[in-house]
Amino acid sequence: MIRTNTIQDSVLVSEYIKGDENALAILIKRHQQRLFSFIYSKVQDKDITEDVFQDTFIKVIRTLKKGNYNEEGKFLPWVMRIAHNLVIDHFRKSNRMPAFKNTDEFDIFSVLGDGNLNAEKQMIKEQIYSDVRELVNELPNEQKEVLVMRMYKDMSFKEISENTGVSINTALGRMRYALINMRKLIEKHKIILVN
Template sequence: MNLYSNLTDQELIRLYISGNNPAFTTLVHRHKSRIFTTIVLLVRDRNLAEDIFQEVFIKIVNALQSGHYVDNSRFLAWAVRIAHNACISHFRKAHTWPQVVVSYNDELGDSMELSEHSQEQRMIKAEITEEINVMLDRLPDQQREALILRYYADLSYKEIAHTVGISINTALGRVRYALMNLRKQAGVESLVSA
């Protein structure tokens, strides 16, 4: 068991700033899956997401070491905001937004794949993942982004508003309309496949 696993994010950050590198390793392991999944869902390319993920953690390290992190008990929201901004910067430089959805399995999904699932169960899981990716891809970009930040990055509406630069009501509306659009799509899909 990790010596630091029971510490809060803020305690780990204070230890890291004082020179304790294993504390930062614990912090990274605690949040890497959620941050990486958010990046993958925003950029829709696993290789690009890996590059951006590394860039994000370099920015996090630099910000922590230079004292730019404000201890507000929401390290994850702060880190996701950095990840979101890195994704936006990438697409601004490239003058394009992604068109292809690349399926992604996080650590939980990877460990499930290693367990003794039948071939049928693996095929069903792959089909569901593909259907969700297609449905997400059909959403307007702003709704898709808000939905990813809310349910994959686990940000509050206030944090979404701050990250994207919109009002809380706009963030709430985007997530609400995204969910409504997903429900409509799911209803249409079930009628088509029947």
């Protein structure tokens, strides 16, 4: 008989997908302590940790059963990412974290201000940065270029104009369209920004 602790995660995942329920039990048992500790370190509550842990494996099972798993050989990091996202969802849904209201004066970067952040706010802030970076990449190149120069490199519109070879008005226009498109992308992807 093969010792279960020598079987690679990727083999167990394949076996489970083929119908071997025991393979999933081995995977859960193998990573239970590490995942549970990770979740608990974020939520600091045993009951919530249990809920998130179970929700994580419900999501894992659904994904595997649908055949949508493509993280070959990287099972644990994938499961940790699912758990991490579920922890963020928990904090977003809790009343302690009000959703940022999208208004006409909305400035996407105003929600990224700092201050004294506890662990949960830090996690959410990191997720927002990640979400925003992904959205920026969806912008047309000209808009992305101006937005990155202005927001990440703190360049003036005069400097942007000189660096891109366009007029200041064109640079301003591209920035305006970039922010309008960012707002549309936030709504399209249903990304929740917190203040």
